[in-house]
Every structure is written in C-alpha cells, then in structure tokens.
Amino acid sequence: MEYINKTKCYDAIAFAEKKLRKHASRNIRIILSLSKAYDVTGGYTYLNSKDRYSIYAKIPKGKAIYPLGFNWEIATGKRHIDIAYDKDEAAVWVMAHEVWHVFCELKIWKGNYETKANKKGFDWMRQFKKWRKGRRR
Numbered sequence: 001m002e003y004i005n006k007t008k009c010y011d012a013i014a015f016a017e018k019k020l021r022k023h024a025s026r027n028i029r030i031i032l033s034l035s036k037a038y039d040v041t042g043g044y045t046y047l048n049s050k051d052r053y054s055i056y057a058k059i060p061k062g063k064a065i066y067p068l069g070f071n072w073e074i075a076t077g078k079r080h081i082d083i084a085y086d087k088d089e090a091a092v093w094v095m096a097h098e099v100w101h102v103f104c105e106l107k108i109w110k111g112n113y114e115t116k117a118n119k120k121g122f123d124w125m126r127q128f129k130k131w132r133k134g135r136r137r
Ligand SMILES: [Zn+2]
Pocket: 097, 101, 114, 117
C-alpha cells in the first residue's frame, strides 16, 4: 500500500494505514486530494496484471462545506445518515468506499455493490471518530 496525501488529513491517512496494515504489501496506491466540488468523489483504476490499483479519493476543499451530511443506502437496504464534521472524516468515508470496491475485485472481500461500499464508508467513519477521540486524550 502506498499513500499519497495531497491534503492535511494526516489523521485520516494514519487511520487508513492502521485499518489496512495487514495488506501493507499490496500493490495499491491511495491518492487523497481536495476538490472544488461540494461532495466526496472517488474511483479506482486497475493498472496491470500484477494487481496494481490506484484509488482516488477527493473531498471538498471549502471549510464552509463542513459539516457534510452523508445520506446513502447501505447493505441492509436501509438508508443511513451520518455527518462528517471535517475533511478527515469525509476522507475516511470515501477511502473506505473505494477500498471496498478494489478489495472485492481482488476477492479479498465479497459483495461488490454500491450499498456495501457505502456501509464500509459509514463503518470506518464511525470507528475513526472514536479512534481519534481516544488519541487526543
Ligand atoms: Zn462506489
């Protein structure tokens, strides 16, 4: 795993590294950057036969945009609502979502659907909020 952080979201990257520690040897690059858009966007590219992937995660740049509401369908068929209070929380959400897709393509995780990727985003964001609180004590 390689992390390219074009933001100041050091906590978000540290958390992703912690979550993906046992996959550290994988040939996957996560590029986190800021965008002028008002929502989080992401994607990934399969680069070659050596299971090399690039994951792109973009979060809104503006301060005024946060808190940012997330209201998406999750794997249970229900909608889930949660709020990212800053860029780090949004970054964690979108990284988790895209990591889900790539790890499903690699057959590490099962169920390559948007709703499951969304659920991963909400799971990581919830865990991140707790983890970050604990670190600040
Ligand atoms: Zn998706």
